[in-house]
Amino acid sequence: MEEAPKRIVVAINPAAAFGSKGSVGPAVVGALRARGHDVTSLSEANFSRLLEVTTAALADPPDALVVVGGDGMVGFGVNLTAQTGIPLGIVPSGTGNDMARGLQIPIDDTEAAIVRLVAALELPPRTIDAGLITRSDGSIRWFACVLSGGFDAKVNERANQMRRPKGKSRYIVALMRELVTLAPIRYGLELDGVRSSQDAILVAVGNNVSFGGGMRVAPDARLDDGLFDVVTLDPVDRRQLLRIFPSVFSGTHIRDPRVRVRRAARVRIAAAGVVAYADGERVGELPLDIQVVPGALTILA
Numbered sequence: 001m002e003e004a005p006k007r008i009v010v011a012i013n014p015a016a017a018f019g020s021k022g023s024v025g026p027a028v029v030g031a032l033r034a035r036g037h038d039v040t041s042l043s044e045a046n047f048s049r050l051l052e053v054t055t056a057a058l059a060d061p062p063d064a065l066v067v068v069g070g071d072g073m074v075g076f077g078v079n080l081t082a083q084t085g086i087p088l089g090i091v092p093s094g095t096g097n098d099m100a101r102g103l104q105i106p107i108d109d110t111e112a113a114i115v116r117l118v119a120a121l122e123l124p125p126r127t128i129d130a131g132l133i134t135r136s137d138g139s140i141r142w143f144a145c146v147l148s149g150g151f152d153a154k155v156n157e158r159a160n161q162m163r164r165p166k167g168k169s170r171y172i173v174a175l176m177r178e179l180v181t182l183a184p185i186r187y188g189l190e191l192d193g194v195r196s197s198q199d200a201i202l203v204a205v206g207n208n209v210s211f212g213g214g215m216r217v218a219p220d221a222r223l224d225d226g227l228f229d230v231v232t233l234d235p236v237d238r239r240q241l242l243r244i245f246p247s248v249f250s251g252t253h254i255r256d257p258r259v260r261v262r263r264a265a266r267v268r269i270a271a272a273g274v275v276a277y278a279d280g281e282r283v284g285e286l287p288l289d290i291q292v293v294p295g296a297l298t299i300l301a
Contacts, residue, residue, distance in 0.1 A: 005036040006063035006121060011054045011076065012043040013069030013094075024093040024110050025068045031114045032066075037121070047076075054080060061086050064121065064300060070094015071145060071211075075279035078130060082142040082296045087125040089117050089300035095213060096280055099145050102208035102223060103301040120300040128223040130296035131207050133278065134289040143278035144297060146211040146218065149269055149286055150185055150202025150233075151241075153277045154178050160282070179242075184235035187271045188287075191230060191264035201233040201241065205267055205290055209251075211280070218261070219251025226294045227263045234258040265292045 010032070012025030029041045040057055044050040058065060058080060066089035067077040074090055081088045091114060092100035097107040106112040131143045159174035184199040204211070206218025206229040218229035236244065236258060247253040254261055269276070270287035277283060 005038055007038045007040075008032055008064045008066060008089075008121075009040045009054065009057045009062045010042065010066045010068065011050060011073070012041065013047075013050070013067075013073045013076075024091060027110065028066060028068050028091050028114055028117070031118055035118055035121075051076065058084075058086065063087070064089050066091065066117065066300075068093055071096045071098050071280040074099040074145070075143060075281050078144045078279070078297060079142045081298070082130050082132075083293070085298055087298045087300050089120065091117055096211070098210045098213065099208060099279070101210055101214065102145065103299065105301055117300060126299045126301055127295045128297050128299055129207055129226060129292050129294050131205065131228065131278070132291050132293050132296075133283055134291075135284050136287055141278070141283055142296070143207070143283075144223075145208040145279045146204055146206045147276055147278035147283065147288075147290060148202060148204040148211060148217070149271065149274045149276035149288075150200065150204075151178065151182065152202055152204075152212065153275055156277050156280075157275050157282070179238050182238050182241065185271050185274060187232075187269060189230075189232075189270075190266075190268035191262055192266050198232065199235050201236060202231075203269055204231040205229075205269070206231060207292065215248045216251035217248060217253075219254060220261070224294075226292055227265055228267060228290070228292055230262045230264055230267055232260045232262075234260070266290070 010029050029039050032039045042053050064087045065077055065081055067073040068091045077088045090100050092107045100107050133141045155174045155178050187200055188197050204217045206221040209219055209221050210216045218231050221229040244253055253259050267290045274286045276288055
């Protein structure tokens, strides 16, 4: 017996991967319509406008929201669907695509990712955890992948403030500039009610395995275990950091005694003058309170 057509909202970031993947969104919409689904396609040059029209489209809950883009678009979808029961589908077309990696969605083969999405619509969706961030002003934000605050976030912050160069090279320039002023940060941590303080180069809170386009910062993290993997790197100098850095892509950095991994369901991170990022997007300055919400997301994967 054939599955009944579904009503699907597709939100597309036309600027994903610096605009080089503009054909992916129309391909997703075409494939879904070819299967007989009722598709509402949304694409706006202004991100705020895209949020506005997508929110309106979800007011009468559809059978699924599909996001086309990178981890920023995943975060967009997560914040619209967490705890709503609306299944979230992902077709990666960004530069990082770390959430898709963790869900084993093909990241380098658009056609295969679309085939996977179409097939997933005919199967029971998967339920995974999400992280709920509470800022000091009481506002909240959801994330699904990794929240980080430290050296890596400083690189992101600097890159976002730079006008040149364009493209990925901007992050390399930002990285080199931040290395010049590399210094430990004094953190206050609270993990499931246990308080501590330590000097570290960064703190990463992983619901998923990787961030930054395949850096497996929390290689043993699971999306459905009800816990974060909290990763810290003890103080190192520039030379030591550059030695450790390549091993993050394989996840073997956690063998280094200066890297600590602890698990917790509730985390509070405090530090002066440090901005945190989650799912590739700026969250805000520390302190932040973060908790796992088991089963908050329904995923087509």
